[in-house]
Amino acid sequence: MFEARLVQGLILKKLLESFKDLVTEGNLDCSSTGISLQAMDSSHVSLVDVNLRAEGFDPYRCDRNLTLGVNFSFMSKILKCIGNEDIITLRSEDSADALNVTFESPNQEKVADYEMKLMNIDMEHLGIPDTDYDAVVHMPSHEFQRICRDLGQFGESVTIACTKDGIRFGASGDNLSGNITLRQNASVDKEEEQVTIELQEPVSLTFALRYLNFFTKATPLSNQVILSMSKAIPLSVEYRIGELGHIRYYLAPKIEEDDEGAAE
Structure with a gap:
């Protein structure tokens, strides 16, 4: 038996909206510690990695490890029905071929039940190695979204350089052409407005803006975004x-433009 109840159900809708245009289907791996998802986009250029801890749900129950194959466009149709204050519960039997989704209003005067058929998805689980990055940047997520949107008018790629x-x-x-530079401002009163840079060594890499603009759909989930970069490995x-x-x-960085970007 798997059951996960999230008091702020709207978070799940925002989460799904942040990646459903990149990955159309994937396996939700449910265990006693929580729910995880790893899925690559169809072009195998980007990877989505989601981890939701059991402690964030109330209650959370997973009697044995369970893999739920989900079509995210179908799940999105269900989550579009959720109210802003609704509590959401995900439920599935160990051998079931369906996922049950329940919405409850806070006063429990309204309860809505939905069911979605599960899929058998043959998807390799990719081990993501722990990496000591050359540069780790914390910055306001809305600022990152705006920069990616604005620079999309100037070209298809963006070179990100940390010094x-x-x-x-x-x-x-x-x-x-356009350049936007943010300097560290850890002294700002509001933590969510801070820009901080942990730098081991300068790094400059070029990425496709199309994908970064997809990523910024997660902006409603967090006030801050963390960019982690090292030469010749994927941006996190x-x-x-x-x-x-x-x-x-x-x-993944655009290798053919890497040397050019590093020389700027």
């Missing part, structure tokens, strides 16, 4: 979801 002076985002096309873009867990996106 001790700050983090610079640059994009260029045939006739236009992490949004922490309060006490519940996190969603991380990984994006």
